[in-house]
Amino acid sequence: MSWLVFGLLLVLTAGVSEANAVTVTTGPYTKVTISRPTEGPDCFVCVGEGSAQTCKLRADINQLQTLHVSFNCSRPQDIFTIEINRDFDCSMSCNYGPIQADWSFFQDFKRVFTWDLRFKSSTRSFQLEFPGPGMRQIQSSEQCPDNHTYSILMYLRAGPMNLGKFCQNGTITRIQILWKWRLTLEVPKETTLSQFSFKYSEVVGSVFAVDAVLPRGISNTDFFSASGFPFAYTVMWNFVVPPRHNFTVDFVKYNKPECQGKPVKVIYQQANMAPVEKTPTDEQPANYNRNFSLSLTNCDGKTAGGSSDSGLLLNFRVSVFRGGIPDLCAVDLQNDKGLSLQIEKKNQAELCEIGMDKVVKEKIVVPAGSKVSLSFLDCLKDDLILTATKTIECQNLASCPSVAGTLLTIPLVDSCLPPSLSQVTWVLNVPERGSVELSAPQGSLYQSVPGDQVCDQLLSAQVSAANNFSIGDFCSASKGIIQRIQISSSITVTTSADGNKDLRQVMAPLLNASFNSEIDETLIYTVYPRISTSALIMTPNWPGEMKPDSTLSYIVNVPEDYSAQLLFSNVTFPECLKNHAEVHIQELGSDLEVGFREDEKLVLEHNILKSFYLNMSNCEPEKGIFAILSKISLQKKPGKLLSIILGVVGALLALLIIILVVVCVAVRKKKRQINRSSIYIPKGNVSLPGDVLFPKTRADNDSHVYTSIDDTMVYGHLLQQDLSGPGHFNGHQVDGYKAFSGPVDKTIKDTLYDPTVERGPDKDTYHPFLAPSETFIPSRPRTPLGRLDSMDYEDRRMVDNTLYTFKTPGEPNQMNRSAADPVFCQSLMIILGQSLSWLIQNMRPHMRRICRIYLMVEKMNPVTQRWNVLI
Structure with a gap:
């Protein structure tokens, strides 16, 4: 039998895995306990090294101590719990630093953090402050979404009182706790610790109070009284109600204690008003406004303390909603195919409240083809952003003539909507084996170049291809040189108003869009340069990179009596991983072309006698970007002028010779x-x-x-x-x-x-x-x-x-x-x-x-x- 016991101890000792051994060092005021339930698989925590090592079900590491800790099973995190306790005695002094869970050991284990704080005087209290958005009180059976559950236990002469369980992201911003209390945080295994922290400070008084800031808009927030509420004890909740909001208090659940003296009472108090006293069974305040406080006082019981079964328990709900009369607006989009609206607040902290079909929302989206009722409460014109989106599409080219040559004009939006129309987006979905073409309603298209040439028109259009890849900014102007743009994919065209202008006041069309058959290039420009001035053309997304593996073609039409000067003023070539980045120049009707690749020297200036193609293609870049800015200018051909001058000079010479002869x-x-x-x-x-x-x-x-x-x-x-x-x-x-x-x-x-x-006439003179x-x-x-x-x-x-x-x-x-x-x-x-x-x-x-x-x-x-x- 002794051999059996010795063999069992040897197996336990040999089973200790050195791979998960950790050297644990504790700081001041810190004590660490590693423990497990009594029942369960055979797994022990071992402390120490060599012959001094001991393996038990529980290990304690005191403050300012360093120990070698290991486990003799493969997954100890499934069995053991790590408890980190910090004890602060503020009777003499405290640093009042932030409280935050930080522990670098055993991250995969279940961890329980506890903070114990105490005063020796009963006239002094702690004030616990939570950063925004605060804490939310939950029932004992609930779990927090981030798996970080807080609980607060307050020690009274009558015994401990559990204030309840709390989660992050709530309305409670501050709790005033009496002279001794414990804060606990439970974090399950394999959970990353949150960086949430809170402050504590000393205050004078012996009142237990909870401060809460109620949210804007419509909300319902539950609060719970403490478990183990002492007889004849009072707790107070202070509520901050948002401006222009009303509140209503409902008692959801009330557990009446066994009283022998004074009954349970509830007192409501507002500034500059007399307090209102009620019982838990009375009708509570409804549709009130302004800040208020609610005090709950327990009755005199038969015994010195209560219990969870027979003691006082109260679950009440505070509902907040907007006061006043909203402005209504009926929006009907059934007659405008493909049009949808979006309304949102510029600042969520504003008092403005918006809703659709009697439901308050942070953002309103009116779907295309719908009819809704919108409400605006205390909303100014500048508090909201109104945008419109219009989708234009056809399933195949056979059905496209109905939308061929569609003018992109600002849609008609109901005037009852208070905000200005700040942005309009047209979504042009290209059918299969099709392309979209953009042109100017009047004149030609003028492209903006950052820092060089800017559209000075009232409106400009930002054209983007799939995946929000920018093609460029264009406007319709008399000085434009682009007759049309052909794009092989679906695009979006967006125009925005400058400042506080309302696009609803713009009546002129922005662009002309049509669907055509597919094209061989990704993008094709048809350009007619102006004789008087030079013009800039650029690759899409300038000064950013051209889309990888895409192609671009310019068809430049040169007048008969002129020649074109093409200057590459700003060129950036990539290092290609696959294929080549190329530039080609070819005159119309000619088989000869001039071509350059990214690994060749590019001739920056070219003189071309007639209309020509300028083709560019990008590779799959490994490093760098492909971006080119070019300038086109026209010059009068000197041939006829020289012939005229030579003719005049020859005629003069001939005349002189004839005179001489x-x-x-x-x-x-x-x-x-x-x-x-x-x-x-x-x-x-x-x-x-x-x-x-x-x-x-x-x-x-x-x-x-x-x-x-x-x-x-x-x-x-x-x-x-x-x-x-x-x-x-x-x-x-x-x-x-x-x-x-x-x-x-x-x-x-x-x-x-x-x-x-x-004398005769001078005939011989x-x-x-x-x-x-x-x-x-x-x-x-x-x-x-x-x-x-x-x-x-x-x-x-x-x-x-x-x-x-x-x-x-x-x-x-x-x-x-x-x-x-x-x-x-x-x-x-x-x-x-x-x-x-x-x-x-x-x-x-x-x-x-x-x-x-x-x-x-x-x-x-x-x-x-x-x-x-x-x-």
């Missing part, structure tokens, strides 16, 4: 026809050569035509001004005309200058080919003449001529320059060359720029090459 030919022709004779009559009576030998009149003969004229002297002033320099005419006069100094016969003089002599203003040659100034009646008069037009013909004083010489020397043609060519050089020199910068653009656009057209060589 015609003048030279005319000069040479006249020169061949001129009679190269000259007559000099030194003195005496003279007569004109035609008087005897020539039967013709002066107008019909060539007697007044000079044989030759020195062109250098005729155009010398031009050469002196424009052609000065080495090798050019230096301005010296050669063979200048001198007045005749010999005797002159009066008859000859009178005949020569007789004004009465009849020289006229230039074009007026000076019509040519590039500067107009020749008038020859400065001296006094015409003086013999000292020198006519430079007669220099170097063989024939010197006199005319009447005071009358300019009439000369025919058709017999000019070839030097005239040379001078004219020099002047034309200088004018052409000046023209080319001034047009060189402009022509160089035009030709550069032209070479780029026209791909080195031969005409342009020749012009570039000329420049």
Whole structure:
């Protein structure tokens, strides 16, 4: 038999599992007890190590002690309970710190925390404060939702009084307890401890009181009197009633004690009002307002104390509801298909109370196609938020024409609803093998870019795809460039009011939506850039990432006479785990395209001659995001402008050449026809050569035509001004005309200058080919003449001529320059060359720029090459 006992002890000792051994250290005022019921499986708690180890059904660890604790069974948490007790004697002093359950050992065990607090004086009490939302009193058979159950036991001279069981999240905010009490918290096994804590402090007095703050709206809260209520003892409940609320008190359950003296009484007290005394069987206050207190006093019993069976027990209920008359509003959504409304309070602490069909709610949702009655009590316009949601859908494309081209307008909402309509959401459900298209009712769509371009319209629409993935913010504006947006999935379109504006006042449609057949891309933009300004386009969800494995396409329409400049101003490529992130540019009608991947260098600037596609596709990123911001601007094609300029310059050159050729030919022709004779009559009576030998009149003969004229002297002033320099005419006069100094016969003089002599018309007078203003040659100034009646008069037009013909004083010489020397043609060519050089020199910068653009656009057209060589 002794061997059997020894073997049993050896088995028990060997069965101790070192794997669950714990070294437990206790702090000040703390005692730990590990215990189990007497009946149950064989499992012991072992304290100590080696030969000093003892295994029992119960182990105690005192304060400031360290022990090695283990169990000799696999699941001791199913059997043992850990009790952690903290004892505070506040007779001398207390730290009055927060009370909180904290124990790092044996987390999987059932734990019971107890706090014992006491005073030695009966005139001093403790005040226990619970943080919001407070504690809730429950019946003894109930369990708390979080499995954290509190109980309070108060020690009186008549014996212990159980104040009841409590859970978190209730109306009780404070309890005043007499000089000695115990607070207990029970936590079942495998439950994580709550961080709930409460404070305790010292107060003067010996009154047992419970403070409760009743919630807003409609509520029913139960309260229970203590078990073991002493005879002739009083407990008080103080209630805080919300403003504009009424209360009603009902006694749900009343257990009358055995009384021999004064009966049980209930007293109601309100500020500035006389107390009202009632018995538990009387009708209690109903539909009262303002804060109140309820005092319950036990009767005089036969014995010194009561029991749970024969003692006083009271369960009463305090109901709270709103006072006043609510505003009613009947909402009928039966005639507006797919429309639903949502109403909620901005601040739940507001006095506003809302309800639907006589049921108070924190948030009201009026379903689509329903008819309800809403109530608003003490609600201001700014206390509520009203939003609307409209669902537009069709089952298949065959039924979609009924909703094709639907204008997204603000729905009509009943005016009896007090809040402003702050937000409207349209839900567009795409049918199978379909897509949705958005366009502007007027003008084009303008997309907002954070920090760059913002919609300045009254309303803007936030477009989102499935899973609330943002596509962008758009508005309808005259400066927009997006003609339409095609999306392959269902979308939501949301517009919100700025500030306190009411969307019910907006009558204009926001967007035009329609359903079409499916598209190959995830998203397609049709863009018409504006000529006057550049525009920004971006990937969806900018500046965030584009959706993985999605595609985007821009169809950019460029006017015929313009080219497009595409600039990638902000580019972010990811590191791809699967597939590639790509960008492609392709002109419409062309098989050639320019493509880039995330592992290649992207050319940021592109010049495109006509309409083109801009396609982007994202990969499955491993790191980084795919996001691109681009700028599109239009430029006038330089081809036609260059042709016009070249044509004008060529015409001018041709005109100059024609002038030169015609003048030279005319000069040479006249020169061949001129009679190269000259007559000099030194003195005496003279007569004109035609008087005897020539039967013709002066107008019909060539007697007044000079044989030759020195062109250098005729155009010398031009050469002196424009052609000065080495090798050019230096301005010296050669063979200048001198007045005749010999005797002159009066008859000859009178005949020569007789004004009465009849002269024929100046048919042979020289006229230039074009007026000076019509040519590039500067107009020749008038020859400065001296006094015409003086013999000292020198006519430079007669220099170097063989024939010197006199005319009447005071009358300019009439000369025919058709017999000019070839030097005239040379001078004219020099002047034309200088004018052409000046023209080319001034047009060189402009022509160089035009030709550069032209070479780029026209791909080195031969005409342009020749012009570039000329420049």
